Amino acid sequence: MNSNSVEYRELSVISPEMTEEMTELYRQAGWLAPEESGAFIPRAMAGSTVALGVFDGSRLIGMGRAVSDGVSDAYIQDIAVSPDYRKRGIGGEIVRHIVAALRARGIDWIGLVGEPGTEHFYEELGFTRKPGYTLWKL
Structure with missing residues (x-):
């Protein structure tokens, strides 16, 4: 497999199979514990301005999304690639x-x-740190 043989698709519907695969990607990234449910994922993806899936055949092997006001600002999040497909440029392409x-x-x-x-x-993708800005979390 090379990164040219995978397909990048914007997602509008998240099937139960995709939900399972995305849940596994969340777990592999360390964002979900084994006992935690991925039931929120279809709603999170549907609420995203852009939801992207990467497929090798029918298998989901990567994903990412962006949330936005739809006009001027957006935040990219949840970039994940299956461990078997890492270090091949797929994350950057996402x-x-x-x-x-x-x-x-x-x-x-x-x-x-x-x-x-x-x-x-x-x-490497052109993002820069913003000195003087602080991340806030509730």
Whole structure:
């Protein structure tokens, strides 16, 4: 498998099979414990401005999404790639596809919060840190 043989698709419907595969991607990324449910995932994806799936045949092997006001600002989140497919450029392509989809909608302020250790990955994609800004969480 190379990264050219996978398909990147914007998602409008999340099937039960995709929900299971996305739940597994969340677990592999460390965002869900084994006992936690992924029942929220279809609603989260449906509520996203852009929801993207990466497929090798019918198997979902990566995903990402962006939330936005639909006019000017957006945040990219939940970029995940199955461990068997990492280090092949797929994560970067997910981000590039999401950015292109947002820009096509006229959204030009695009931010994200990355996991610790992902700084180089996002810098390579053109994102910059914003000194003086603080992440706030409730």
